[in-house]
Amino acid sequence: GQNIDQPTEMTATEGAIVQINCTYQTSGFNGLFWYQQHAGEAPTFLSYNVLDGLEEKGRFSSFLSRSKGYSYLLLKELQMKDSASYLCAVIESNYQLIWGAGTKLIIKP
Amino acid sequence: GAVVSQHPSRVICKSGTSVKIECRSLDFQATTMFWYRQFPKQSLMLMATSNEGSKATYEQGVEKDKFLINHASLTLSTLTVTSAHPEDSSFYICSATTGTSGGFSYEQYFGPGTRLTVT
Numbered sequence: 001g002q003n004i005d006q007p008t009e010m011t012a013t014e015g016a017i018v019q020i021n022c023t024y025q026t027s028g029f030n031g032l033f034w035y036q037q038h039a040g041e042a043p044t045f046l047s048y049n050v051l052d053g054l055e056e057k058g059r060f061s062s063f064l065s066r067s068k069g070y071s072y073l074l075l076k077e078l079q080m081k082d083s084a085s086y087l088c089a090v091i092e093s094n095y096q097l098i099w100g101a102g103t104k105l106i107i108k109p
Numbered sequence: 110g111a112v113v114s115q116h117p118s119r120v121i122c123k124s125g126t127s128v129k130i131e132c133r134s135l136d137f138q139a140t141t142m143f144w145y146r147q148f149p150k151q152s153l154m155l156m157a158t159s160n161e162g163s164k165a166t167y168e169q170g171v172e173k174d175k176f177l178i179n180h181a182s183l184t185l186s187t188l189t190v191t192s193a194h195p196e197d198s199s200f201y202i203c204s205a206t207t208g209t210s211g212g213f214s215y216e217q218y219f220g221p222g223t224r225l226t227v228t
Contacts, residue, residue: 042202042219043153087152097143097217101152 002026004100006088011106012078020073020086020103028093035087064069083107084091112136113205115220129161130188130223132203139205147200159186193227200224
């Protein structure tokens with residue numbers, strides 16, 4: 001069946017680095033997204049991975065291993081504004097987008 | 110670019126009334142729009158996929174007669190919650206894609222969401 005697992009909540013310190021993991025079991029694979037969602041707002045696009053490896057975009061990087069069904073989002077030089085939920089989503093072979101429940105990231109000063 | 114708007118941003122209505130939510134792609138043509146619902150502290154739940162000029166495809170468990178979707182043009186889709194009840198109170202979010210291939214969307218551009226409260 002379809003399943004995407006992310007930690008429910010994580011806490012990190014301002015200025016530090018945090019890694020949010022996502023594991024998935026889906027019917028085929030056509031790519032994985034990471035979205036950021038602040039409370040009460042719609043999600044915003046962070047990254048898209050379809051090939052194995054690391055994609056770096058400023059302070060945020062996303063990694064994918066298709067053989068392991070695993071991805072992570074790495075956030076560096078954490079800022080208070082990074083406090084948000086981070087959603088992992090996978091496109092299956094039938095092009096359905098399957099969403100994880102999201103990881104709430106709490107940044108402390 | 111790729112801006113999606115929603116209107117209204119907040120709405121309070123009485124039980125039994127209907128509410129219409131508009132989703133517009135402002136600077137691109139969206140062949141496919143998606144409607145999501147999100148309850149507090151939960152992830153997005155896809156309600157339906159809407160293709161311009163054709164009937165929407167509803168996810169299992171979503172009542173198509175209660176949640177009416179009209180994708181009248183390449184820039185506008187509407188969701189009407191008919192005979193709303195308090196349990197319909199939620200955050201409704203639309204998203205749009207610039208192109209599809211079998212429903213595949215490289216990136217979904219999200220609207221800001223509409224918070225519906227039914228009293």
